[in-house]
Ligand SMILES: Cc1cc2nc3c(=O)[nH]c(=O)nc-3n(C[C@H](O)[C@H](O)[C@H](O)COP(=O)(O)OP(=O)(O)OC[C@H]3O[C@@H](n4cnc5c(N)ncnc54)[C@H](O)[C@@H]3O)c2cc1C
């Protein structure tokens with residue numbers, strides 16, 4: 001059956017759509033219905049995509065190469081696409097900011113080579129060990145590819161060797177070996193009189209990070225570099241240490257390494273291991289000033305910590321006062337920077353202390369764990385990069 | 401004019417503005433002296449002013465006819481263009497690296513987008529429209545969003561025109577340079593759009609007169625007309641306009657954005673001057689040259705007389721002021737006067753430099769009050785840095 005279309009419909013089909021729009025425009029104008037003068041716009045997806053993190057000061061680095069270190073760890077070589085060298089000290093870390101599922105996650109990863117060893121020159125190598133259920137570490141292990149652009153803050157941190165110690169004792173567990181490897185390379189190359197001891201704990205042989213590199217270092221510096229692996233699940237005929245790096249095993253291993261003279265200790269690894277090592281060292285009479293630690297934990301932001309709404313924060317920085325509004329979904333640092341206050345910061349994830357300020361008035365919650373010591377907390381210090389104001393606050397930066 | 405106005409006032413209210421608008425358009429074209437110029441701008445004028453193609457709410461298709469000029473010998477044929485190409489490569493910047501983290505509050509009187517006297521509120525009051533403090537801030541916000549929206553639309557035109565001109569130009573060094581300008585214009589679209597989209601949240605429709613200029617040069621097949629239209633007229637006027645906002649705004653992100661854009665634009669206009677100077681002097685008949693001279697004059701007038709923020713009028717005052725009251729307000733307000741003054745400071749010396757200010761046309765510019773800009777420095781004598789320091 002042929003359906004009859006009204007003549008006006010058929011006539012319309014003969015006129016180009018553009019002409020119809022033109023005619024409508026003229027008629028609407030005469031009828032007093034001019035076109036809207038403007039559109040209201042929101043954050044369009046294009047602008048959103050080119051706005052990778054909420055904070056200034058990040059630089060976009062390109063993944064130049066990927067190396068699989070173990071089934072659970074990958075190294076990324078990052079370069080500046082404009083060819084600028086990435087400058088840092090061995091032991092320092094960079095904060096990688098990734099947008100995953102619409103949320104920006106910032107995680108710290110230590111350089112695993114000193115600048116002098118970086119290939120190509122000017123690059124930085126970071127090594128990421130997969131954490132069970134970990135969002136960023138899983139993503140980087142499974143989906144990072146050469147050519148990816150990653151927003152990076154830093155370098156940050158003061159887990160660095162000052163002066164040339166007689167003996168340098170590096171104790172690491174799991175991914176904690178990362179900054180220690182950079183420190184070891186650097187100390188062996190630059191301080192000819194320094195002896196380096198590297199004690200590293202893992203579960204099994206397959207988990208050992210940088211096994212070949214460490215072996216090569218030992219070969220290159222016989223007599224100056226003592227390397228000792230400890231495994232909790234050793235294979236048959238294992239010549240190294242056995243057990244977890246708890247106080248007892250650590251003590252036994254250190255005894256066997258015949259340490260003489262003053263030593264500097266650098267400890268990095270999971271929390272329980274670090275506590276055990278510290279207890280062991282203090283028990284052996286090592287002064288706290290000779291024990292340096294780096295904790296590999298990222299602070300956790302839970303919705304429960306979210307205060308209700310906008311809170312006023314006054315920040316005294318560089319002799320001036322800035323009053324800003326801490327928006328509900330932002331950290332104090334994010335709000336303050338966006339509103340033009342020149343706040344100090346570096347790692348953006350509670351790991352370096354660069355954003356430390358004194359809380360003079362008001363109240364703030366902070367994500368835990370973070371790098372503030374018990375002492376600092378009792379003196380009223382806070383970290384703005386992981387802090388959210390719950391009441392109007394007055395903050396004061398330290399004179400720099 | 402008077403007759404028109406009386407006639408218009410007899411019409412029922414809602415029809416009045418529309419018809420007044422058409423009379424204005426008819427007037428523009430009635431005053432064009434050269435039939436060739438009328439033929440060149442006329443069709444675009446109908447599409448822009450009568451049919452308002454730019455405001456129909458759908459993408460606009462513009463047929464573009466020009467010859468792509470290939471050269472398989474890759475000659476090094478213009479040292480000045482080659483040097484512009486080198487400078488352009490070094491001057492590239494990344495739109496992401498502007499301080500986007502800055503929060504822009506358009507209603508914060510402490511950090512005004514444009515100064516308080518940009519629009520003359522006393523005059524507005526004399527027309528019977530009184531604004532309170534908050535409304536005044538909103539009006540200035542609207543005007544800023546309007547200007548930046550027109551910049552953005554102009555940049556879209558510049559992006560496509562730069563691509564066309566890169567195809568059509570016969571200098572190979574010019575093509576190399578042109579490729580950088582395409583990138584520059586893309587970046588300008590990016591940053592203006594991002595500013596409007598994420599900071600002001602208000603995008604005005606393209607002004608009808610700006611539409612006419614863009615339409616007429618996109619559809620013109622002669623490469624030197626595209627050049628003249630885009631590189632000299634639109635870019636030249638934009639350069640002036642950017643400068644005014646750059647100088648007057650207290651908003652740090654916008655200032656930084658414009659500082660970067662101005663440096664690029666200075667190169668673009670410089671290129672236009674270099675390319676056209678020779679073309680107009682050595683390769684055109686006198687008849688062809690004078691046609692371009694007239695065309696430039698008409699477009700200059702179009703921009704001076706008609707680029708009047710009528711989109712803001714439609715939004716704010718369509719029922720409170722007549723179009724001619726609005727025109728008077730805009731043409732006498734200090735900020736808007738400054739705006740137009742600086743536009744011509746940049747434009748007129750460039751027209752002189754490319755040979756489009758012969759004694760034949762000078763009396764007309766004289767009558768339009770534009771000759772006082774004649775002795776300024778042209779773009780090939782100015783660097784981006786000088787342009788910026790000129791503005792302080
Ligand atoms: C200063 C510093 C330097 C660091 N350097 C390195 C490095 O060089 N290489 C490296 O691989 N990692 C390093 N980390 C750890 C890294 O920043 C992340 O914490 C880790 O990759 C987990 O992030 P995620 O997003 O995958 O896990 P999330 O999604 O944040 O956490 C998932 C779960 O894993 C737990 N978890 C978080 N971190 C760890 C951890 N380190 N070990 C065990 N469980 C954890 C959480 O409590 C949570 O239950 C460093 C951390 C700090 C503070």
Ligand code: FES
Pocket residue numbers: 156344345346347348349350351352353354355356371383384385386
């Ligand atoms: S910026 Fe590093 S702790 Fe806050």
Ligand SMILES: [Fe+2]
Pocket residue numbers: 555558584585588665
């Ligand atoms: Fe531009």
Ligand SMILES: [Fe+2]
Pocket residue numbers: 558585635664665668
């Ligand atoms: Fe341009």
